[in-house]
């Protein structure tokens with residue numbers, strides 16, 4: 001085999017293995033086999049002494065050319081691998097992104113937080129009470145004597161030990177006043193329970209925010225001012241409010257408050273049943289009997305109380321007509337908030 005034929009054969013071999021090298025690691029092996037210190041080309045150079053002296057120079061030149069050519073092909077292949085890698089790393093903005101599941105506050109929690117932050121700005125402290133109550137705190141202290149027909153207004157869950165699940169947040173009034181001297185200015189948020197058939201309009205549990213302000217010279221005008229301010233801060237400054245006479249055992253006089261429909265601005269729509277008004281809470285001046293129970297001086301102190309149903313306000317605001325949605329924890333629903 002002539003030197004020309006040998007070189008040609010090495011070139012063919014090299015091309016084959018280069019083609020089969022699928023990654024830079026295999027390329028490294030090819031480089032060692034052919035161009036390494038103990039590689040094929042080095043082997044040829046070490047045998048140059050056996051070549052006849054008159055052709056030695058020419059053979060040396062050819063081997064150098066072969067070495068240069070193989071090196072060049074290797075470099076090109078390396079470059080190809082580099083650009084393939086970059087291609088893979090390149091960000092494809094048309095691909096869908098990774099979904100990051102983020103928790104959010106439940107719409108009821110959000111509403112309670114929003115309302116409490118308004119009341120805090122109006123100078124109210126926040127108070128809490130237990131959900132399992134005694135008959136005395138839930139009814140009797142609030143001017144519901146035994147067998148009083150008003151007890152029938154609220155269907156009650158009784159516990160085995162003679163307690164009950166509170167039917168309203170009003171017992172927090174008595175609990176707070178029993179250990180605080182006036183002035184008392186609190187809001188009490190929390191869950192309340194009613195033994196009612198579950199339907200689109202009623203659920204066995206819901207949330208209330210109770211308000212109570214007791215001091216010297218508190219009048220109905222203070223109550224009106226506070227409620228008006230709260231409604232403006234919650235619904236917007238153009239809101240109108242209306243007081244309707246009502247009855248609650250623990251307030252006298254009592255009223256229910258309607259707010260102009262924030263959806264139709266009073267023109268009438270589905271949510272306000274075309275009346276232009278939405279009922280949002282009950283309120284009134286605290287009945288002196290309630291103050292007497294915890295030995296407040298009724299000659300000196302007066303006050304007002306109010307209670308609003310959080311679910312009602314959230315349902316009106318979100319345009320929901322089935323209360324059960326708020327308790328089912330359907331992720332598809334909750335994800336919207």
Ligand SMILES: [Zn+2]
Nearest residue numbers: 261264269272
């Ligand atoms: Zn409306």
